[in-house]
Amino acid sequence: MNADYLELTNLTVSFDGFVAVDRVNMSVLPGDLRFLIGPNGAGKTTLIDAVSGLVPATGSARWAGEDLVGRKVHRIARLGVGRTFQTATVFEELTVTQNLDIAAGARRGVLTLARRRTRVPEVVVKAMETIGLTDLAEVPAGTLSHGQKQWLEIGMLLVQDARLLMLDEPVAGMSAEEKDETGRLLRRIAADADLTVVVVEHDMDFMRAFATSVTVLHAGKVLAEGSVEQVQADPRVQEVYLGPGEHSKAVTEAVLGEGV
């Protein structure tokens, strides 16, 4: 078992007195596909921002033996922490190959940078197969479909050699088949490569199908944590998602997914 696990202790982010992430404690183990859910404004994105160094935080975020809090974004990235954004951001004018090649190159020396890419690195070829974009290798990323951009982003995380992957709503706007593909891809990545994966999602069916564990965030705090079934059955979670009081099974299933 490898030691690359994420452990948040009292992680707190506040914006001018407004506490967006409030003393969050959470740990995610390698091979886990952890879903981070919660209503709009719960602080999910902010939590990822804090771990990846985009916003200042207090408390600690230990990853592979290092505390990430207070480090610069690119230093955190070099420790093997990768993330995607709610809106897919790829380098639109560069080709799929170029996008992946850049992602693979953060440790390149000056001499390599100064030269032209003569052949495509092995990791890039492999990642392209994994994300199913081999046929589109020489296509500018800007012309990809929304789903393909998200896959390209995941591919970039893979070649970047990230061992902690944090994905912000990766399947938003995808078709049902694309969601399935993505879910299977994430499962495969987490299990085969023993990576630690955190997925922020609103799509409950997607979560139900692929999550191995779930953390529910509400108003910056951890509301519940556990397996999909445990979380769905939690009355506090139901209250946050459905409002206070008793709810029929049909209503609950409609919002939180089947099998409650």
Added chain:
Amino acid sequence: MNLKSFLTGRWAVVGGFVLAAVLLLVVAPALLTPFRLGLLGKYLCFAMVAVGIGLAWGRGGMLVLGQGVFFGLGAYIMAMHLKLADAPASTGVPDFMALISSDGVPFWWEPFRSGAVTLVAIVVVPALAAVLLGLATFRRRVRGAYFAILSQALAAAFAILLIGNPRSTGGSTGLNNFKGFFGFSLRDPANRLTLYVIAVVALLAMVAVARQLMVSRYGELLVACRDAEERVRFLGYDPAAIKTFAYAVAAVMAGVAGALFVPIVGIISPNDVGIVPSIGLLIGVAIGGRTTLLGPVLGAIAVAWAETSLSERFPSGWTYAQGLLFMLVVAFLPGGLASLGPVLRGWRDRLRPAVPAEKTSVPSLSGGS
């Protein structure tokens, strides 16, 4: 690699360089009078600055509105050396200084008595200035309009500083009346031709450097920084370092251009380094096509040439013509004249009815990069 891409790739590039060299080194000197050739040499200096702007702005997205500063640094360093070399051996004080006061030469002029120090400083001083400035601003994520305003303010401050110190910089008149260039008389037409040749070689070398940077992995990274800087950061790079390098290369190109401008044109004054010339340079790049390799060069030369020939006839008309041209390009042709071909093709395709459906799905990379 198939034969076609080989032909359009490497050989096209080599052929292009040979063609440019023949045109500039053989055809132009044969056809132009020494006066016109001197003017062309001056345009080539602007073109050198433009190559750097193309790299920093076109590829790196840094709106460098103050390249006059680096141009001026190179130019004044060279001018100080030439003035010191021209000074009478008895006093060692340049003519204009001796006229104004009897305090002698300011201490910071002294290093430039040495030709070697001067040549090194022409490269190192602009590079250092750009690295310090670049790291200070890009680290703080100053970019876009803020960076443009900052670089422009710097050009203004530089010009004001020069004007405010007439005793050591020649004030608003600047430095002029150079007699020799590293031991060679500037009156001799043969030496002036040699200077022109040096300018051509320097420009071609800079274009070659810019091309290598553009096709290299670094070039891809620079474009990535331009389009999605945050994303680059999350991949583990430091965008500040990536951008600063391009900025420094552009600064060195501008510095060398300034240094060659001085003996070719015979004068350097605050008018050549302030905001107006800085923007003029940028306009040439925008018109030519900032993201391309040759667009900036051709744009800068064309704009400088148009300026000379138009202002010979309509003295104040040029400024308006330049502004109008700039607006037209920005509004209708953001990629500059270099993108005219693809843009026209795009219009033609749009006018042509009922394009087959599968054809539209073929991605086309517009813009002449």
